[in-house]
Structures are given as C-alpha cells and as structure tokens.
Amino acid sequence: MSGSRAFKVAATGARLATGVAVIAACVVGIVAAVHAPWPVIRHDAARVDVTPLPGDSVLVCNGDLRALGRDAMDPLALSSAGSPTLTAGGTSGDPSSAGLTVQDLPDAGEVRVLTGAVEGRSAPLIAAAESITLATDDLSGFAAAACGVPRLNSWLVGGSTATGTEDIVTLTNAAEVPSTVTLSVYGETRSARTVIVPARTQTALPLTSIAAGDTAPVVRVDATGAPVRAVLQSSLTQVLDPAGMDLQDAVPGAQQKLVLTGVEVFASDGDDDEMAVLRLLSPGADARVQVRVVAEGAGSAADEFTVPLEPDLPAQVSLSGLEPGRYTVEVDSEAPVVAALRQQDGFGRDADFAWVTPAPEVDGEVVFAVPSGPPGRLQLANSSDEDATVTIEPLDGGASQEVLIAAGATAGIDVEPGATYRMQSTGPVHAAVALTASGALAVLPVQPSAGVEKAIAVYP
Template identity: 70%
Template sequence: MSSGTRAFRVAATGARVITGVAVIAACVVGVATAVHAPWPVVEHDPAQVEVTPVPGDSTLVCNGDLRALGRDSSAPLDMLSAASPALTTGGTGGDPAAEGLAMTDLPDAGGPQVLTGAVDGRSVPLIAGAESVTIAADDLAGYAALPCGVPRLESWLVGGSIDTGTEDIVTLTNAADVPSTVTLSVYGPARSTRTVIVPARSQEALPLTSFATGNDVPVVKVSAVGAPVRAALQSSLVRVLDPVGIDLQDSVAGPQQKLVFTGVQAFAASGDDAEMAVLRVLSPGLAARVQVTVRAEGATGAADEFTVPVEADLPSQVSLSGLEPGQYTVEVEADVPLVATIRQQDGFGLDSDFAWVMPSPELDVDVAFAVPAGPDARLQLANTSDRDATVTLEALDGGQPQEIVIPAGRTGGLEVTGRTAYRMQTTAPVHAAVTLTGPGALAVLPVQASGAGEKPITVYP
C-alpha cells in the first residue's frame, strides 16, 4: 500500500473522530440546555364566564318598642312595653315598604318593623331607617336611638353591664320565614352560653343578667343557625333611685384589626372624669397589644396616644380621661382582630344620659342614612386615608346639597336635620356617624354601608 493511501486513511479516520467528538459535544450541550429549558406542556384553560347576579330587594330590620324590666317585683325578669319609638325612613326609590313582626312575649306592643326597598330591574334602591325614643319614668329616663340594620348569622354585642342599677336586655329579631337557633356566648372571667329559639318573623328578648352573671364587662358573640337575626342591646341605668340614662346599642359583624370611632364626645366633669368615656376591647383567641390614638376634630396631631395589653378572650376596659370638652375620633389598632366599643356619658346624676359608640365602617361608595327625631344632630366625618375627601350630602326628600372637604388625616362635621333621610357621596374613603346631643339626651349612630347592587362573580362550568 502506498504511503499516499495510508495518509489518506489516517486523515479520513482523524476527520471522523473529530466529527464524532463534535457531535457528542453538541448532544451534551443540547441535553443540558433542554434540562433547563421549559418543556412543552399540554394545558387547557377552564371555561369561565363573569356573571353579575340578579340583585335582591334591600331589607333592613328595626328594633321596635323600648322594654321595661322588673316593674313587677313578684316577677323581676318579666318585661313590659315602656314606649314606642318614632321611626324615620327614606330611600332613593321613595320610602321603603314597612311590615310589622310579632313580639311573642309582648303581644300588645308595637313590634319590630321590616323595611324593604324593591328592586327595579337590576337597580337596587338605597334605603335607610332609624328609630328613637324619649322617656321620663321612675325607672327609665333619657334618649335612645338606633339605626335599622341588616340581620346576620354572626354578630357581636360589645357593650352592656350587669352592675347594680343596670337593666340591660338583648333583643333578637328574626325577619325570615323559618325559625332561627341562636347561641349567645359570653366572654369574660366566667364563660357561659345560652341557646334560644327565635320563631319565624318574630322577636325574642333576654335580660343580660340571665346568662352573663359573673362578667362585669361582658362581650357576647351571637351565632345564628337556620336564619340570620338582628341582635341589639337595650341598656338603662339607675343611681340612688334616679334614672340616669338609656341607650340602644347595635351589634357589629365581627372582629377587625383597625377600628375607627367617630362622633365620640368629651363632656366637662366636676372631679374625676375616669368614667366619662371608657373604651372596652376584646381580642378573641389571641393576646394583643392595642394601640389607641385619640384625635380632636380639626386637629392634625393626637390629643392622646397609648398602648393597652389585652389578654386573649378576656374583655378589658380603659378610661379615656383628661380630654377637653369637644368632638373626637378614636382609632384602635392591633396586629390581631378585635371587637371594641366606647361608652360615653354627659353627667352622673338626674337628667344625664349615656351612649355606647360603635365603630364606624369605612365608606367609599354612595350610602343612605336616616337621622331620627331627637335633639340637635350632626354628621361627624373622619378621613383616615392619605388623600382629601369631598363629601356631598343631599336630603332624599329634596333640598340644596351640602358639601364639605375633609383633608387627609383630619375630621369635620355638618349639621343635619332630624326626621330626615340623606344620601351621602364621597370622593375618598371616610368614616361617618350621626351624633344627637341635648340636655339629658345622647346618642351616636354610625353610618353603615348600604347593600345595594351585586358584584360580578366568576363562574366555572
């Protein structure tokens, strides 16, 4: 074999080796790249469609007659009707329809009212109602007001007392066509529960002392099965045989991490003012450190600021003392959900009154609210957001709209008229409450969000 042929074979063999090495290297690089690259997958997006449910009628439940407890010394837990409230209603589609419910234990009394705003096509009217009562009797005296509200499967009553001289009553109203089984769970040093059946379209009432004994500052969780109920608390106080106030307190839907109380008032007191304004707070399930900030109307800084440690499941009270007379907003915040309320009073003796102030929810859409009959009324507004809010107020029965600008982080207010329903619009989130204040008359009604309209939901067939 010639040397030229051998050289050709060596060259050919070398070329094949080099080509093979290159192919192997390319395969290695390809495999390595494929490992890190996304692999093709077969996927199918589920069919979905956005649907806006057909809205239902707007419904609110009003509480009915004020009750008197213990007027018969032979039956101290029996109740009688003490007074019928004046009811103020209104709506964007006209006055809502009103229908009475039964009071099974007070057959001759004026029962609760159910207000209904009927849907017009897909348009749901904004409706509002509020009731108020003034009484001057040997065992009950003062002024009380309560907005008509929405029944719930779960709600909380944060105020109330079982101290000597108090006669507090829990009312449970069932506006549905089926009975409701309601469990009342009391938080405090002596935990207890009570179960009651509320028949369809009726109201039941229980003295607070009948199931909250041993709890000086009770908080009651109301759980309903079968149908939602409207829970409320009627409170009254007698000192040294003198009646010194009544109140009607609404329930709250559940614990929240931040609560805003607007419409809090501080009154002048001779001597110790530790009981003039008191904060009650409960942290269900977990201990908490609660930050409390008190701001005067129109002020930029805090009038008072402090931290309160709260044990799990044990209600606590702290005094909001040392405040100059005036209007305030109180912010209560923690890293766990809380329920809370503020009790305020304008004096200690005859011709004085008190009121439980409930948290005011954040409002960023149109709402309707009613101002009941009573003393001078004012709409208190708190803007806890970072932008200015322009609030427009218009009476539903006509009249010139009012407008006010609430700067970011500030509070303000507008005078409003009793026996009038209003529509409120805002350009930024605000908290609002109606305060009614006069000699021996005190009430605070937070403005609640109106449940008009239904939000779209996504349906997966």
C-alpha cells in the same frame, strides 16, 4: 515523516479540535438552558363577573323600649316604656311597612319591618332609624338606633351587670320560620343560653340572666334556622336617679382593623376615667392591639397606645386625658377583635351615655337616616392613603353639601334630625351620625345600603 502520514496527523488534530469545540458548545448550551426559563403550559380558568339580580331591600327595626322591674310582684317582668319615632326614606320613596308581634309585651306597639320592593332589575336604597326620649323615675335620656339587617352571627360588645345597670338583649326574627339563638357570654366567667325566637316575633331577656356577675361582658349571638336582629338596651341609675339610656346594635364579626368614628369626649368635674372607655375582645387568640385616636380636623394622633389581650377575656381601657372634642378611634390588631366605646356626658340625673360601635367601610353610594332628636352631625373618617370627597344631599330635596377628607384625617358635616340623605364618596370612608345635646347622646354608624348587589366571580 512522509507526506501521507503528516496529512493524517493534521486531519486527526483537526477532528479533535472540532470535537472539543462541539463539546464545549453543548456544555454552554446546557448550562444556559438550565438557567433560562422553560416553556410553561398554562390553562387560565374561564371567569365571568356576574351581578346577581337583587332581592327586595329589607330592614328590621327594634320597636318599643322596655322597662324592667316595674311590677313589684314580678321584678323580672318586662313592660313597654314607650314607642319610638321612626324616620325612614329611600331612593324610590318611603319603603313599605309591616308589623311583627311582641308576645311578651301585650301593651307594646308593633315592631316595624321595612321593605323596598325591586323595580325592574334594581332595588331601591332604603334607610330608617328610630329614636325616643324618656324622663321617668327609672329611665331617662335619649336613645336611637338604625333599623338593620338580621344576621346569623353577630356580637354585642357592651352592657354591664354592675349595680345600677339594667340591660336587656332584644332578638327579632322577621323570617317565616323559627330561629334557634345561642347567646355565648365572654367575661370573667363563660356561660351560654339557647333561646327559641318564633317566626315573625320579637323576644327579650335581661342581660343578668345570661351574664350574672360580669361587669364588662361581650355576647356572641349565633342563630340557626333564620337570621335575627340583636340589639342591646342599656340603662343606668346613679344614687337612685336615672342617668342615661342607650340602644346598641350588634356588630357582624371580629376584624383586624376597626374604625370607631363619632366619638365625643366631654369635660368632667369628677373622675374622667369613666367619660370614654374602650372595650375589646380577641376571640380565641392572644392579640396585641394598637389604638390610635385622631381628633376631628387633624391628621396626627392625639393619643396612641398598645393593649395586650388574652384569648376570650374582655379588656377595658380608659381614654382619660383627651381634651373635650370629637374623635375617631382606630384599632389595628394582630388577630381579629371586636370593640365598642362607651361615652358619657356627666353623672347622675340629666346625664346620658352612648355606645359607639365600629363604622364599616363604605364606598360609592349609600343612604342613611338621621333620627328625630337633638342636633346631628355626620362624622367621616378616611383611613386610606388617598384623599376622598364626600357629597350628601337630602332625599326629599334641598342643597347638597360636600367635604374633602384628607388621607388619615376626619371631618364633619351638620345634618338635620328627622331627615334621610344620599351619600356619595370618591373613595372608601367610615361614617357615623352623632346626635348630641345636654343629657341626650346617640351614635349610629352608617351601614352599606340594603339592596346593593356586588359582582361575584363565576368559574364555569
């Protein structure tokens, strides 16, 4: 082979080798690019956290207790059974008070509407509660309820139409326009009734008028036009003797996790199946509910069980077998549920009962009122994974109290009846005021204080 030809063959081989190397490099580059993250063009929306200017803090009370059937000529007529004692306070002094008319009770006292006026750019925290003790032929016991915020949607989880019960639904409209209220009953049979509540008035109707035949009903309250405050007054007669009464506030809506604190189980000489009964409802869906009962001062469960629920059908579970003492009941459900627990301290005359509703989660600073009555105790439940420290102090001055609540545990602090307190916590807790004496029971969940405005995200 000549030198020229040999040179050409060598040059061609070099070009081929170079081409193969370039192709291989390209393949490797493409493979790497496929698996590597590609550049992303992203535009984050502008966001501003804005705290709205607060409005006046407003609370609506319940007013007089009502008696049913005292007029033999009109057994469905309602009359005033007595006016309650009011306990109120706020961070800027006592709130102002105005009265609403009660058209169907001409002899009744006023229904109080309490207002804490905005000062500058902040609204005072206010709290109030009413209480009453009766000992008549048809009503006996102690009843108390916190004054609350009207709602467009709420639930009454309690009451009965069984023999010996006289339960009354009270609806209060503190707005300047009428409210159209639909009461939908969930129970053995479904029913509904629509009621017009005029502006700045209160009206009431017997539970039997909307839930006849249901021994364990749940009532959904839907208002249009103006929000209303719904309260269930319950009373019981056993063997012709009055055996307790209660005022139960409505709960705002169904949730998957509920905490009922302030529960107390009493010793019984008879059937303890009725001493503490939990009522549950899953609106519109099947649900499997896990119930955990924790004693005050303990972190481990005293009882734990599962309850299957059918859609729209209330179920009741007895907490029999628990030792006498104070407890917190935790409800964890696959689907949103509503719940309440009925506790009683005995049977017949000189007995009383109380409905315990879920205590919402509160964090930071709140104000609560302890109504006049028997000795009070603030029960605190910490369902979070971190310890929390709670401090309370009377608004009118006095020594503060502090308690550390371990994660998953409950604790209690004694409080004075007829006083209002400021409560601060280092973490989220659930709280309820329990008032207990022989023949006198009431449990009032501590609510987030009216007047507190939370920041909202605004995307311009």
